[in-house]
Amino acid sequence: MTGSDNVIFRNGRLPNGERSDIVVSQGRFASFGHASPDLLTTASIVDLDDQLVLPGFVEGHIHLDTSFYGDTWRPHVPNTAGFDVRERVEIQHRNMAAAAPMEKRARDQLELCLTNGATRMRSHVMVDASVGLASLQTIAAVRERYRDLIDIQLVAFPQSGILTCPGTVELLDAAFDHGADVIGGLDPASLERDVKGHLDIVFGIAQKRGVGVDIHLHEPNMMGVFSIEEIAARTRALGMQGKVAISHAYGLGDIPPDEARRVADVLAEAGVAIMTNAPGARPFPPVLTLRAAGVTVFSGSDNIRDSWWPYGDGDMLGRAMMLGYRSGFYTDDLLEVAFDVVTEAGAKALGITEYGLRPGAPADFVTLRAAHVPEAVVAVPKPRSVYRRGRCIVRDGVLLKWPA
Numbered sequence: 098m099t100g101s102d103n104v105i106f107r108n109g110r111l112p113n114g115e116r117s118d119i120v121v122s123q124g125r126f127a128s129f130g131h132a133s134p135d136l137l138t139t140a141s142i143v144d145l146d147d148q149l150v151l152p153g154f155v156e157g158h159i160h161l162d163t164s165f166y167g168d169t170w171r172p173h174v175p176n177t178a179g180f181d182v183r184e185r186v187e188i189q190h191r192n193m194a195a196a197a198p199m200e201k202r203a204r205d206q207l208e209l210c211l212t213n214g215a216t217r218m219r220s221h222v223m224v225d226a227s228v229g230l231a232s233l234q235t236i237a238a239v240r241e242r243y244r245d246l247i248d249i250q251l252v253a254f255p256q257s258g259i260l261t262c263p264g265t266v267e268l269l270d271a272a273f274d275h276g277a278d279v280i281g282g283l284d285p286a287s288l289e290r291d292v293k294g295h296l297d298i299v300f301g302i303a304q305k306r307g308v309g310v311d312i313h314l315h316e317p318n319m320m321g322v323f324s325i326e327e328i329a330a331r332t333r334a335l336g337m338q339g340k341v342a343i344s345h346a347y348g349l350g351d352i353p354p355d356e357a358r359r360v361a362d363v364l365a366e367a368g369v370a371i372m373t374n375a376p377g378a379r380p381f382p383p384v385l386t387l388r389a390a391g392v393t394v395f396s397g398s399d400n401i402r403d404s405w406w407p408y409g410d411g412d413m414l415g416r417a418m419m420l421g422y423r424s425g426f427y428t429d430d431l432l433e434v435a436f437d438v439v440t441e442a443g444a445k446a447l448g449i450t451e452y453g454l455r456p457g458a459p460a461d462f463v464t465l466r467a468a469h470v471p472e473a474v475v476a477v478p479k480p481r482s483v484y485r486r487g488r489c490i491v492r493d494g495v496l497l498k499w500p501a
């Protein structure tokens with residue numbers, strides 16, 4: 098797809114509520130403000146009818162392989178004795194064995210995200226000795242099919258552990274010959290009981306393959322802080338600032354504010370980003386403390402109707418609302434922080450340099466009815482239309498047919 102040549106989007110509102118023409122040339126933003134009279138006579142015109150124009154949302158953490166969205170409803174099966182990753186993975190394996198084909202489930206979930214306005218995504222995909230590379234190959238094929246609609250990074254995710262799941266090291270390495278972009282990890286202390294051993298492998302593959310790192314860390318309290326500091330130390334030692342993320346980092350939500358500020362400085366110095374989805378019933382990382390220190394905080398839906406929880410709707414604007422709600426964000430400035438987490442900060446965490454409503458960036462944007470960003474975060478308006486490289490791909494919440 099090449100994108101439309103010289104399209105002027107008229108009567109839209111920029112995120113701050115100002116009226117603006119938006120000129121798109123060759124699929125990229127060319128200018129904002131008043132379009133020149135010359136251009137108005139030669140370009141195609143699209144009337145946005147006073148809608149708010151927002152950058153395409155960044156879905157920074159999702160699992161395309163394990164959702165049951167669009168499939169039969171799967172009642173949630175609780176852990177037998179409190180949260181236990183190992184037991185939850187066993188429940189997941191049982192559910193997956195009875196599920197609709199992965200390709201169908203992944204497409205259903207992806208189209209849900211697209212109609213809600215995501216134009217960039219990072220999906221973790223299970224790669225371990227229990228499933229081999231099969232899930233990754235399926236999801237990489239789905240990514241290829243949707244490549245004109247959304248950019249997707251795939252994380253090789255050792256859901257069953259690395260050291261505790263023999264054969265996984267070789268599979269994680271091979272994943273980078275089968276479409277993986279980022280190396281994942283999982284609870285090096287609580288699940289693997291060997292922080293050094295786990296991180297040696299994860300960072301070893303990252304160095305060998307020249308890729309970034311995104312580690313699931315459910316570890317609570319000071320156990321989580323210990324792993325966080327080990328990850329930060331390696332990131333600095335290897336010069337990988339800006340290429341490493343920790344997802345969930347629950348421990349940061351459990352510790353006193355002074356300690357959180359100290360760890361925030363460690364993370365900022367190491368250039369390690371933190372992903373939080375503002376989980377429903379659990380303390381989570383303090384967004385403002387982290388941002389004040391200079392840490393990039395991004396977000397994602399994480400699990401959508403899967404074996405971990407029944408929630409999730411693939412809506413990153415709704416996720417910004419949840420994050421703001423749980424963080425006590427009331428002022429316009431703070432509602433804009435929540436929005437930044439699902440847009441600009443997400444792009445930064447994913448290493449996306451060409452992003453946002455700025456000249457030269459790909460013209461990927463969402464239109465909806467709100468006066469400005471703070472109102473959009475609170476109201477979470479639908480339906481939305483979504484434009485990719487200046488071309489409408491979702492109109493009023495309906496995904497349009499595209500050549501595939």
Ligand SMILES: [Zn+2]
Nearest residue numbers: 221313399400
């Ligand atoms: Zn996850």
